[in-house]
Amino acid sequence: MKLGLIAAFVTMSVLExxxxxxxxxxxxxxxxxxxxGWVDVNTSPETWSVRDGMLICSGRPIGVMRSDRQYENFVLRIEWRHMEPGGNSGIFVWSEGKPAPERxxxxxxxxxxxxLDWINRNPKKDxxxxxxxYISGELFGANGLTCIPDNPRGSRSMATxxxxxxxxEWNTYEVVCVDGTVKLAINGKxxxxxxxxxxxKGYLCLESEGSEIHFRNIWIMELPPGMVTAAETAPE
Structure with missing residues (x-):
């Protein structure tokens, strides 16, 4: 399925x-x-909770919760909001779903x-x-995954x-993941x-990284598989 057709699906609401x-x-x-449908990897029973239809992450300890299965080609739609200035979190796609060595x-x-205030609360050395x-929905390979950025900031890709x-305030991400390519829409673009x-191919992970964050309306649309090899697949 072409990325243009996938993008057309994304622009429609779930009900449409x-x-x-x-x-x-x-x-x-x-x-x-x-x-x-979610498995705690290395956080705590107090890290994740559900309230008023929202998934609440306390941010402590640092770690992840993963999906109970792996995904290859898909569109992910998720809404999130930080509750503290300078908050840090993220999602992982095509992840091994377990901590990297010594991390x-x-x-x-x-x-x-x-x-948005993260860049002020974590200043440069000067x-x-x-x-x-950093605050533009950055995409990057973590802990050994490699990729080519569309909008390079070193090995990372920053938004245009x-x-x-x-x-x-709530943000909406739509993440299109197909055959090694990831495209990110932020609040409709x-x-x-x-x-x-x-x-x-790998697990989805929600990240706990030091501050409270809320998630809601997490949806996935699985797409036909590609030619993924065993070497390109995260271990079960």
């Missing part, structure tokens, strides 16, 4: 998508009541979720604000337009991407 047999369909990854976070493709690319909202990922 056609339901004919044989077409890709949206499926919820969070039922709004409990953590069914709390896994190997995988990270889709960054940083609150005291000036850090690079604004800054669209994230500050703490307390595609603004970032990477290609040639060294891993093309």
């Amino acid at each position: 998508l056609p339901a004919e047999d044989g077409l890709p369909k949206w499926r919820s990854l969070f039922n709004g009541r409990n953590l069914d 709390p976070l896994p190997k995988g493709m990270e889709v960054q979720m940083l609150e 005291g000036t604000p850090n690079h604004p690319g 337009e800054f669209r994230c909202k500050p703490h307390g 595609f603004v970032n991407g990477v290609r040639d990922s060294s891993v093309k």
Whole structure:
């Protein structure tokens, strides 16, 4: 399926998508009541909770919760909001779903979720604000995954337009992942991407990284598989 056709699916609301047999369909990854379908990897029972239809992450300890199965080609739609200035979190796609050696976070493709004040609270060595690319829905290979950035900031890819909202306000990400290519739409517009990922199938992970963040409306549309090899697949 071409990326243009996938993008057309993404622009439609979940309720507007056609339901004919044989077409890709949206499926919820969070039922709004409990953590069914998710597996705590290295956080704690107090890290993740459900309230008022939202998935609440306390941010402590640093670690991840993963999906109960792997995904290859798909569109992921997720809403999130930070509750503290300078908050840090993200999602991993095509992840190994376990901590990398001597690290709390896994190997995988990270889709960054940083609150806008992060660059001020984590300044450069000279005291000036850090690079604004961090807060633009940055995409990068973490802990050994490699890729080619569309909009390079070193090995990372920063968005071409800054669209994230500050703490307390909801953001929507649509993440299209197909055959080693990832495209990210932030609040209704595609603004970032990477290609040639060294891993093309793996777990989804939600990240706990020091501050409270809320998630809701987590949906996935699985797409037909590609030519992924065993070397491009995360270990079970």
